[in-house]
Structures are given as C-alpha cells and as structure tokens.
Amino acid sequence: MQALMAQAAVLGQRLKDRKETVAVNESSSGGLVSAALLSVPGASAYFMGGAVVYTPKARVLLTDIPREALAGMRSSSEPYALLLAQNARERYGATWGISETGAAGPTGNGYGDAAGHTCVAISGPVEMVVTIETESDDRAANMEAFAAACLRMLEAATEPA
Template sequence: MDELEALAAEIGEKLKARGEKVAINESSSGGLVSAALLSVPGASAYFLGGAVVYTPKARVLLTDIPREALEGIRSSSEPYALLLARNACERYGATWGISETGAAGPTGNGYGDAPGHTCVAVSGPVEAVLTVETGSEDRSANMRAFAAACLRLFDKALG
C-alpha cells in the first residue's frame, strides 16, 4: 500500500492546490484506489466519494447508469471504464471522475479477459483511458497493480 499512498499523496496535493474534487467507480481493485486517496490527511478537501461497482446489480444500485447507455459496451473494456469515470464525475459533481474495471484473478472473467486484465479511465478537464495486462494470476498483486495504474493515469491527467 506504500506505493499507492505515495501516489495518492502527490495527487491529493495537486487537487488541494487547485481546489478540485474527485469521485471514483472502481471494481476489481476492491476499493484500494479510494483507500489510497483517503489515506492522505485532509482528503475531505478533494475526495467526494466512490463506489465498488463489482457486479451488474451493484452497477444498477450505485451508478444508476441507464441500460441504454450500456448497449454495445461490455464490462472490463475501455468504453465501459470511460463510462464509469464519466458517471462518477457527473453523479458527484466532481471535477474529475476516475474508474477501474477488470479481472483480478486467479481466473479471467466471463468476457474472455485473462486474469490481470483491467481498464482504467479518467474523465474531467481531460479524458484518458488505458488497458493494463499484468500477465499474473495473483489476485492481491493484480488488485494493487490495478489501483496503481488508475492513480498513475490520474496523476498524468492532472499534469
């Protein structure tokens, strides 16, 4: 968690200095992105909230994304990650929305993705999306790698 907290501290300082806010929808990282951002003293100045959107039912209950918006989009894909990031930004009234969606392992998901596959996205003044393939079946290591990838992409978008 040390790497995640270090990344989050840098991000937190940038957000506080700019007066910007962030919200998150994450999945297979299991809340690690939120935990890292919240580990920074003063996080309430920039962290508005988030959700672990781990199942289709959770997506319905926590994001209220209309079924029509999902047509032609599958979970664990770049378009889905961007949809989740945009949703977090809009629902919370945040400057930035970030997201993660993937397959932590030890097996893949129902969409044909191997363990260690995730997509992360940022939505706000700029948008970015990235697919990560760790090549590992280690669930815990993948969860940390996914959270780190999400935070690194967000830090890059912040400039």
C-alpha cells in the same frame, strides 16, 4: 498499499492546491483507489465519494447508469471504463472521475479476459482510457497494480504544464 498511499499523497496535495475534486467507480481494485486517496490527511477537501461496482447489481444500485447507455458495451472494456469514469464525475459533481474494471484473478472473467486484464479511465478536463495486462494471476498484486494505474493516470492528467 504503502506505495499507493505515497502516490495518493502527491495527488492529494496537487488536487488541494488546484481546488479540484475526484470521485471513483472501481471494480476489481476492490476499493484500493478510494482507500489510497482517503489515506491522505485532509482528503475531504478533494475526495467526493466512490463505489466498488463489482457486479451488475452493484452497477444498477450504485451508479444508476441507464440500461440504454450500456447497449453494445461489456464490462472490462475501454468504453465501459470511460462510462464509469464519466458517471462518477457527473454524479458527484467532481472535477475528475476515475474508474477501473477488470479481472484481478486468479482466473479471468466471463468475457474471455485473462487474469490481470483491466481498463482504467479518467474523465474531467481531459479524458483518458487504457487497457492494462499484467499477465499475472496474483489477485492481490493485480489489485494493487490496477489501483496504481488509476492513480498514475490521474497524476499524468493533472501534471502542471
């Protein structure tokens, strides 16, 4: 968690300097993305809110994504991750939306993805999405790796030109 907090400190300062905000929809990272971003003093200047969207029921209750928007889409996929990031940005009125959806382990998910599989996305002035495979069944290590990937993606998107 210390490494995540260090990443978030750099990002938090960058977001504050740019007067930008962020919102999070995360799943198998279990809230670590939000926790890291909130560990920075003054986080209220840039952190708008977030949700751990771990189950279909949580998705309905926390995101209000219409069923039609999910047609032909499955969890733990790049299109779904991007939809979650867009949803976070729009619902909270944030500059950036971050999302993560995957299988932390020790087993895979019901879609055939192995433990250590996740898709992370950001939505904002630029959009990015990537699939990550850690090839590990270590749940806690995967959760940290997934959260770190989210923070790295936001860092890359917000790097000064």
